[in-house]
Amino acid sequence: MIRLIHLWTLLLALSTTAVADETSATPWPWNYRFVAFPVPGLDSPVAGRLSFPATVETAVPAVIIAHGSGGVDARGPLYARRLNEAGIATLEIDMWSARGMNGGLDRPTHVRETFPDARAARDYLASLSDIRGERIGLMGFSWGGVMAMLSAGGTEADPGGFDALVALYPVCWGYNRVPGYELEAIAVDDLLIIAGTQDDYDGRDDCDRLVSSLPEQDRRKVELLVLNEATHAFDQRAPATTFNDPYAHRGKGGDVAIRYNPAATKHALSRVTTFFSENLSGTPGQKQADAH
Template sequence: MKKSVVRPWIASLSLAAVLSGCPQQEEPPKADPVQTPVARHSYVSFAALGTPTPLQVAGRLSVPTNAQGKVPAVVIAHGSGGVDTRGSFHAQALHEAGIATLEIDMWAARGLSGGAEGRPRAVAETLPDAWGALKYLSAHPSIDASRIGIMGFSWGGLMSMLSATRKYAAGAEPGQRFVAHAPFYPVCWAYNHVPSYEFGELTGSPIFIQAGEADQYDDPDSCQRLVDSLSPADRANVSLTVYPGATHGWDRLEPAIQITDPYSHTGKGGQVDIAPSPETAETSRRAMVDFFRRSFGL
């Protein structure tokens, strides 16, 4: 059964204030100045590339309003829970830097509800969504096809890393590839240990991994050990920042939750704490924007 989900970038909120009992001498409040939106948003769909049956993936395309000519873009891939506020949190900072975004919804395309029980069996099954997004953006008149990157959270972080390998990059349209990859907490222990999570023989595009020291999917040094295990040529293209005390999903700024996942605790399974850290969220967001700015030559 398909589960109906209200996406945070589709829902709209309005606020109303009621003023009463004001003295006659008091001046009415001044209206807030009208603010120009940072980006123009549109809801789009595109075909995934290489799926066994045709699949249309929905997404929100946002192009900076102050763009002059074609601009670089970043595909944003969600985590196991589906589209949430993390995408818009990071997208806004990219828009302010003059970078377009395409937030994709992989679960709605498949009628999935998300979570450990409502996701595909392997991350590689959703790479066709990334290649379809890349193809869509490459043909868009507002996007610079030579400057398209990808970022993602957890599941989406795994996607952004696997898409940097020559093996999986072969699924893209000929001549197309992501030029920068920015995974957030991408479950580092699984690479080169779990089938279909091979990480090596990279395309040469830069990769910026951000991980949490207290992430209960990994050991505190899982990501560093992964980087150290790469060939010198591949290692030269990978950078890593580990945030002390940060849990999995530190930039999910809603109240803390606890989930259960068979991939947690380096594959032993069990409960995972996801606690918000506004300070780490802001630091990691700035670092991500700086990474893409450098990668795009901005």
């Protein structure tokens, strides 16, 4: 019964988010349904919202959307809408409900604990006839952004199956400094990092320093977009707020400010959509062939 309650709570939250997004913008322009799939090590299935372009005549590429520490919110549908309009399916997953967690500081100890969620979501999508199983990307916000970063490379990375990765404000200061957060030997061809100059997790130039520190063969696979006057979660359309996190301020801990920035959000939406459209189109191996 508890498992069913958790699943029902998630679906209700996703449905509420969808309705809120519908009433604040144009009518919902795509087809969506709620799904659930098993994840190794979890007693309850992970649920999510699977959304398709309005018209699907052939199999389409897909992007998995992973939320931040706070859980499912309106950012997922915001990016899903744009990606669906560009002809890309999306699967927004909820990693907390299946674990009976509430988000915030009530979260897993390490981001790697949620790697199985992304892998299971990838395998679920690949099993669908209307999804191009060889063209699946992953994007995430904060916690989900760290998932994308660690999926790009590292001692325990599993980039297989992800053609492109987007990490939004993924706490740049900790990589290759905190054990278990290695970013090295990047195996995916395309990684986009989007960060803000006023993110209280990082120093102003931490993401630049991280990318610059990578070997040339890794650095050329990474694109960094730094947005001025953008805080952590700058694309969260809500009243300005702060929260406390022990990983803020380069691991010293403290308050993290969140302020919605419409200009930065518009820029991020545009770049994410173009990035996935460019890197999930074509056929496997086409980009490598074109490079030669």
